Amino acid sequence: MDAEIIDFEDARIRRGDHIVRGTAADGMVRAFAITARSTVQTAHENHGTSPLVTAALGRLMMAGQMIGAMSKNDNELITLTVRGDGPIGGLTVTANNRGQVKGFANNPHVWLPLKPGEHLNVGGGIGAGELSVVFDQPGTMPYSSQVELVSGEIGDDLTYYFAASDQVPTSVGVGVLVNTDTSVRQAGGFIVQLMPDYLDFVLDQLEANLAGVTSVTDMLEAGMSPSDMLRHILRDMDYKELDVMPAEFHCGCDEARASRAVLALGEAELRDMIAKRETAEIYCHFCGKRHYISPKELEDLLA
Ligand SMILES: [Zn+2]
Numbered sequence: 231m232d233a234e235i236i237d238f239e240d241a242r243i244r245r246g247d248h249i250v251r252g253t254a255a256d257g258m259v260r261a262f263a264i265t266a267r268s269t270v271q272t273a274h275e276n277h278g279t280s281p282l283v284t285a286a287l288g289r290l291m292m293a294g295q296m297i298g299a300m301s302k303n304d305n306e307l308i309t310l311t312v313r314g315d316g317p318i319g320g321l322t323v324t325a326n327n328r329g330q331v332k333g334f335a336n337n338p339h340v341w342l343p344l345k346p347g348e349h350l351n352v353g354g355g356i357g358a359g360e361l362s363v364v365f366d367q368p369g370t371m372p373y374s375s376q377v378e379l380v381s382g383e384i385g386d387d388l389t390y391y392f393a394a395s396d397q398v399p400t401s402v403g404v405g406v407l408v409n410t411d412t413s414v415r416q417a418g419g420f421i422v423q424l425m426p427d428y429l430d431f432v433l434d435q436l437e438a439n440l441a442g443v444t445s446v447t448d449m450l451e452a453g454m455s456p457s458d459m460l461r462h463i464l465r466d467m468d469y470k471e472l473d474v475m476p477a478e479f480h481c482g483c484d485e486a487r488a489s490r491a492v493l494a495l496g497e498a499e500l501r502d503m504i505a506k507r508e509t510a511e512i513y514c515h516f517c518g519k520r521h522y523i524s525p526k527e528l529e530d531l532l533a
Contacts, residue, residue, distance in 0.1 A: 240474060247477040249299050249329050250456045254467040258428040259436065261464060262296040263420040263456035264477055269295070269331060270406055270417040272479035276518040277338045281408040285350045287321055288406035289384035291333045292419045294325035295477050297363070300421075301327040306367040314382055316357025317342070324516070329477035332516040350408070356382030361391055385419070385446075392423065399424045399433055405446030416450040420459050432467070439463055481517035488512040488521030489531055497532060504528050 247266045253259060270288035273279065279287060294310050301308065304327060312321040319336035342351045356379065364374040375395045380386045385404045392400035404419035422440075424433060440463065443449070449459050461469055492500070492510045503510060503525065510523040523531075 243474050243476050244455065244457075247329075248456065248474055249295060249477050250460065250471055250474045251299060252457075252460050252464070252469055252471045254464040254469045255428075255432045255435075256468070258425050258432045259422060259464065259467065260300075260425060261420065261422045261460045261469070262299055263418070263459045264292050264296055265418045265450070265456050266292050266295065266477050267414050267417045269477055269479045271414040273333060274412070274414055276479075277334055278518075279335060279338045280341050281412055282340055282342055282350050282352065282355050283318060283335045283338050284408055284412070284414060285406040286318055286352045286355055286384065287323070287333055287335050287338075288414065288417050289352065289404040289419070290321050290323045291325070291331045291479075292404050292417060293384065293388050293402060293421070294323040294333070295329055295331045296419065296421045298325035298327045298331070299329065299475065301365075303327065303367050306365060309364040309366065311362045311364075312356060312359065312379070312382075312384070312387070313362075314356035314359035314379060316353075316355050316359075316382065318355040318357075320359075321356075322515075329475050330480035330482075331477070332479060332481045334515050334518075350406075352384060353382035356384075358382070361387050363391060363395070388421075396423075398426055398428075399436075401436075401440055403443070403446045405450065407447045407451070416447055418446050418450045418456065418459070420446065420456070420463060422460075422463055435467055436464075439465060439467070479517075481514060481519070483514040483517060483519060483521070485521055485523075488514075489523060489527070492523050492528070493531060500528050500532060504532075 247268050249264045252261045274284045310323045317340045323333035325331040345351045362376040366372040377391045377394050380390045385402045388402040400423040407416040409415045512521040
């Protein structure tokens with residue numbers, strides 16, 4: 231009876247955006263894969279992103295969700311920031327270890343000509359610059375590291391980040407496919423990472439397997455789930471799935487946070503707004519929501 235209940239819940243999670251975690255080669259490989267069409271579609275709707283920015287932001291958000299899923303600390307936040315000299319300017323994404331992510335682009339409406347093969351030019355939109363990753367857990371010093379961007383295509387940049395910071399071979403693939411009406415058609419990705427005590431034959435096998443993987447969007451278009459993607463990438467490597475969790479765009483901003491943000495304007499500024507009967511507007515960059523605080527509420531905050 232218990233097993234039936236668990237299977238039902240598992241199946242429900244797998245119908246929506248979700249992340250799977252798995253392992254292979256006797257624990258020498260750990261692997262994560264995600265499908266996140268709704269997550270990326272929500273970001274597109276919240277920010278009115280162009281297809282190019284939907285792809286760039288979507289790729290970084292899904293990477294954030296998977297890196298978040300690597301964390302064992304429930305209150306840890308992972309923030310990925312890309313700064314580039316291309317027209318998008320920058321991307322900021324924050325994720326936790328429960329599959330929740332929020333994010334925004336500095337310039338959400340950038341359009342560039344497609345590359346050969348009808349591919350969105352994410353690398354051109356980002357340009358040259360750097361990627362930073364910050365791990366922030368309340369009560370401890372935030373830990374951050376930065377790397378130069380390799381291509382601005384996000385997946386390559388994160389692959390390089392893991393090689394530089396964790397010193398272990400890691401492959402990151404993230405892809406977003408946009409419909410002609412600008413809605414999100416497919417969004418997904420994977421992170422496959424060797425553990426520090428890996429043996430060389432495992433690396434050889436993984437490299438051979440990855441050479442036969444075309445792209446994340448090809449796998450998604452072929453109808454593959456995150457589970458299918460990992461089984462494909464880790465074929466003949468004794469892949470075992472550990473668990474599945476839901477994934478979503480979640481901001482968490484609310485009136486209380488907006489009130490705290492407005493207090494940062496300082497008492498003199500707020501007294502001035504109250505005198506002029508002005509309503510304060512707090513714009514949340516992460517989800518695009520506007521919070522309004524009336525003069526009466528401003529008075530209550532200062533009381
Ligand atoms: Zn928000």
